[in-house]
Amino acid sequence: MTRCRIDWIDEADGLPLLDQARVQGAVDAALETDGLAGGSLTVLLVDDAASADLHGQHFDDPTPTDVMTFPDGSTHPDDGLVHHGDLAVGVGVAHRVAATRGRPVGDELILYIVHGVFHLLGHDDHHPDDRAAMWELQQEVLGPLGIDIGGMDD
Secondary structure, three states, rough: OOEEEEEEEEEOOHHHHHOOHHHHHHHHHHHHHOOOOEEEEEEEEEEEHHHHHHHHHOOOOOOOOOOOEEEEOOOOOOOOEEEEEEEEHHHHHHHHHHHHHHHHHHHHHHHHHHHHHHOOOOOOOOHHHHHHHHHHHHHHHHHHHOOOOOOOOO
């Protein structure tokens, strides 16, 4: 399996909460559901203030959120990797939601990252049928890691 290069930017002290090997496996599995392998992805871990700022700037909603996706698709001139895009992941949101779900914050963050990858791949969850299909794919990827996606809100 060709691994996706994940570039991390941690502005919220979220990286210590993550098992990067589990994230890598989940991202690679998500890409494989669409027949893709490799490429690159940037994951920006943000606090509530930065999440609200980005959400307001790009999505006209100045509240913190779980994950925002910024698709790319360009090819890096130095290494030839296709850059799938960037994710901004809300660490503060993950802390609060994980507490209500009774799960580790790291698992919540992995859920958000995989959810974002599926959005980068063009999957949507606004229509109930699309949402059901996307949730099924997420569970296929996250189930082997012991992460249940039940109840995730966008």
